[in-house]
């Protein structure tokens with residue numbers, strides 16, 4: 001049984017099995033959302049949830065949000081942005097500023113974004129929650145799924161485990177991104193990943 005079907009089976013809290021489950025989908029950027037929406041929209045009633053206080057600077061945050069809202073309009077999906085509480089984010093990752101991308105800082109960053117998604121999913125009566133974060137080849141799907149599942153237990157709302165980079169998910173997101181004419185960023189999001197990108201550019205003469 002594949003992961004999506006397993007997750008649907010887990011969704012035993014849904015009061016009516018004839019209904020398509022309501023899924024709150026955490027989205028970090030429109031390009032990554034494209035392929036996940038394509039894969040899930042036949043089986044789930046999706047609401048996009050933009051909660052990314054990690055994104056720096058504010059102009060970049062609002063640019064990514066605007067792109068997602070435009071994609072949501074094109075696909076006729078609801079899009080729910082949360083507050084841009086970037087001061088909280090800097091407090092959460094205090095002491096981890098110099099960790100490399102993929103280290104403990106990212107773990108905290110995943111956890112905080114997924115925790116807010118789980119809280120909203122529980123308080124607003126969604127059947128499940130999920131994230132598009134695993135589309136990125138740079139992100140550890142196993143870790144993200146572990147965090148999501150633990151939060152699912154804590155907030156009593158099932159987390160849909162998946163690794164959306166599988167089956168050429170990332171490649172497909174690039175194709176869809178071109179088709180929709182979306183802006184695609186070249187760094188993960190926080191100031192530290194932006195600085196790392198600048199250093200790489202200097203050394204390689206190109207973006208990652």
Ligand code: SF4
Nearest residue numbers: 106109188189190193
């Ligand atoms: S590199 Fe990406 S996942 Fe890691 S802390 Fe920065 S924004 Fe978050």
